[in-house]
Amino acid sequence: MPRVHRPAVVTAVALAAGLLAAAPATGGEQTVSDPRVVAHLQLARGESPENIALEPDGSADLTLSNARQVVNVTREGRTRVLATLPAVANPKTPVVGAAVVLGIARAENGTLYVNYATGTARTGIWRIARDGSAPRQIAELPANGFPNGLALDERRGVLYAADSVLGTVWRVPCHGGTPTAWATGAALQPLNARPAAKVGANGLRLHRDAVWVSNTNAGTLLRIPVRHDGSAGAIETRATRLFAIDDFGFVERHRDTVLAAMTGGSEVELVRPDGTHRVVLTSQDGLSNPTSVAVRGRSVYVTSAAYFTRRDPNLLLARVHQRARG
Template sequence: MNKKLSPAALTIATVVIGTLGLASVPAAATRPGRAAAVHVAAHFDLASGQTPENGVLEPDGSLDVTFSVARQVARVDPDGGTHILATMPLPADGGANTPILHFAPTMGIVRADDGTLYFLYATGTADLTGVWRLRPRQTPERIAALPADGLPNGMALDRRTGKLYIADSVLGTVWTVPVTGGTPTAWTSAPELAYSAIAGANGLKIHNNALWVSDTDDGTILRIPLLPGNRPGQLQVRATGLTSVDDFTFTGRGDEILAALNHPNTIVRIRPDGHRTTVLNAADGLQNPTSIEVRGTTVYVLNAAYVTAEDPNVLVAGLRDLR
């Protein structure tokens, strides 16, 4: 059943549709023979702004997510129950000056081994934009300020060094800051990360001694080696032609990738040689997928329904079934 979009969610839909020149997305349908392997594990309330942008898994199988429009961090239990962990303060202008979006979203999220969550909040204001830390059963605190004229989006944690990496989708920069907080450093502002229409640098992952970055505007996934002294190596383009690519993850088979293509409503599997295959689409229940997590043989897909405006959810699939 369709739900009424909040004003902020309508803003997202307007931005995406207006930029891409697309008017609609095919309605989801049931694909024969896939019900047991692919199913929706949790549904969210679109009218309340529960649009999942990024997620990270807990050891018990729970999923911590950022609800971008609602400015919240939430935990989704394995049985589908949702619990709000934090709601961020609304900036004085209501988020109207947040670049691109004109509302204040919670974005990337990662989890440290001690259970501490780190997440991004973008408001277009200097007092709130940045990296926030949420320790178990405590209130969030900002540990690093980021430029108010940017849009911090994806985030990755290098557990070996204790450094956070943040993709700025407007400034075309990857920032880095220790988990202890402090002043961020611009790690790279390579031209391949630049913003031109929707978003530049977007999703981030640490994998195989490198930082991997998706670029929405260029439809690419890039690999940047992590060199000694926290220096970036030579950037390599590892995948192209990924229309409105959002976040991505690795399957556990070398450099094989699963990537979320937001507006086309598809998940693609990308082999190390760049060959890609669509493994999930709207017929499986995708609703503008934003990010993906993999644990073992289970795949979790977050769907924000920014444009479909129907059913933000978490879709669960078996990795072996995504061929």
């Protein structure tokens, strides 16, 4: 979630400070350790990392929201620019007022897809080919919306995008075309009355035949089953009291266990399948308004955008493992 006006900052921090204590951890569950910041980015250049997609070699493709860039960062911290989204004259983007690149998804052939929010006809999903050609818009989404989290279902040939302002999950053919409002409802809507703080559906992941979505204002983690015909099932609330939640990732081989970025409080929480949760990373580990989490094997990647702290946007790596009982 990009930097918003000061009322939203106060709201996010207050919500994070008021986070109720989660249930105590049980023995033998997953935990996170050995955090280290592998890449420090520069706010002065607009380098606030918003979302993340992983490459086969373990490097990470990040969207830098205010720089309108997609970069690749190796596990050793080497960074190179993959693409820059075109500048937009007089952007009228809801929430932030600037053109920002947000969610990212990667296809098996290396093609990248990103959400670009501009407040103009250029708002939508853009494709970034691996041949170095210029990014190309493949779907236009409503200019008054804020397409945030993004996921690709290659088996069905579709992309899903979470719209934070319109409270909608859009579905778009991965080759491009007309978007469909795939899921709507009160559970996806923003709750804050102030325009600069209206952030509902935010993070989005495809997991075990369902689209999972976080709602930042509501502090909830939602699951939307994908029916056999591709339509959306009933929205299920899987966890609550996740105030100022942004994007999230699933711990592999552990069913519905989630690591969620809590941007307001600069924390990452482990969310159990029963909905209880606990903090596993904090600002002391290097987090600075984290926005997204990706997990591969035992490796955990966390982007920190520093939208509110205005301090040290970065990419952090850590290890997820089974905690000893006792």
